[in-house]
Amino acid sequence: MGIIQTAPGTRDVLPAEVGYWQYVETVTKEILGRAMYQEIRAPIFEQTSLFERGIGEATDVVGKEMYTFKDRGNRFLTLRPEGTAGVVRAFLQNNLCTIGGIQKLWYKGPMFRYERPQAGRQRQFNQIGLELFGSGEPRADVEVIALATDILKTLGLQNLKLDLNSVGNRNDRQNYREALINYFLPYKDELDSDSRDRLERNPLRILDSKNERTKEINQNAPNIIEYLGDESRKHFDQVQQLLTDLNINYLLNPCLVRGLDYYTHTAFEIQSEDLGAQATVCGGGRYDNLVAELGGPNIPAIGWAIGMERLIILLKKIKDIPSTSPDFYIVSKGKKSEGQALIIAQKLRREGLTIELDLSGSAFGKQFKRADRSGAIACLILGDIEAETQTVQLKWLASKKQILLTQEKLMSQVGELKEQLARHV
Structure with a gap:
């Protein structure tokens, strides 16, 4: 018999590479520690209903990509496909929500999605993320973006681009959803199969399509900024002004909607021009309704996650991590x-x-x-x-x-x- 190989979509991190991982973790811990974020460690599998309720059953993650199984107690469990839902669950179950004030948490660890393996994204992949609970202020949005920017720049990354959008509140999204359906219906036969499937269930995700013809159709799609109510527009204007005050450059991207249903208001991605097609290194946004949707009080929140594998690809291009030598x-x-x-x-x-x-x-x-x-x-x-x-x-x-x-x-x-x-x- 031959040597047993890794399962498809997984890889070993060998000692020669581990130094990069430790470097990222050390820098992240120092920067977030100075901003008073505390580390939290949640299980890597949760009840399946957590992700169905939290992420949204109409998303690709829940519909196509989750690793779900029955345990011996006949319970449906899922290997976590992302970090936020589990942290929110821990936040509620352990009564952190009753402490009051602002809660600042960060995490690191593996996530699992059944996707086609590609450079920087495996079926088991790793993220570092943060979640800020208890503030609906634009300042909170900008603080978490600034911290992500600080981490990436301290690591030595250059050629970074911040894409910014607002997906508004529930009313804004519903109005925009209807406008998108009306816009895309005449093009239904020209859309790729995934986008046709999303048309009724989750039309905002069509804007994120990588299909070339669908991308052409998207160019003239309604702009979500035009559907923001006064409250959402004011919030977004303040976010932009605070980013300008901090000298953080950004580009407005009306097609940036992120892949999960729980996002509200600010959505953002930090991309590297050195990564090619799969350019996103950090992504996140505000999710003011998720805590309540998972059974908790009405607590606003915002967070982001950095993909470790893509980050390591970039770091290998720009620096050597000194190996440990003995005294x-x-x-x-x-x-x-x-x-x-x-x-x-x-x-x-x-x-x-x-x-x-x-x-x-x-x-x-x-x-x-x-x-x-x-x-x-x-x-x-x-x-x-x-x-x-x-x-x-x-x-x-x-x-x-x-x-x-x-x-x-x-x-x-x-x-x-x-x-x-x-x-x-």
């Missing part, structure tokens, strides 16, 4: 010296040093070659003589300078060794 590489040969080497390695690690212990048991020559390749600053050497005399050879790999120390002195001089290591970096 010391420990070489040993002989039963007694190998035991002492393990003890020394553990003691030095507890002192905060990065130690690679050669566990191969191979000849000294091969171990020395691995020490050179490891990128270590110095090498600790123990043979039979060192084991008997409780000593260790310390060799600085760049200068080849080598000194003999007692093992006791090595441990007593850890502070001085750290200073020497810093000078050798």
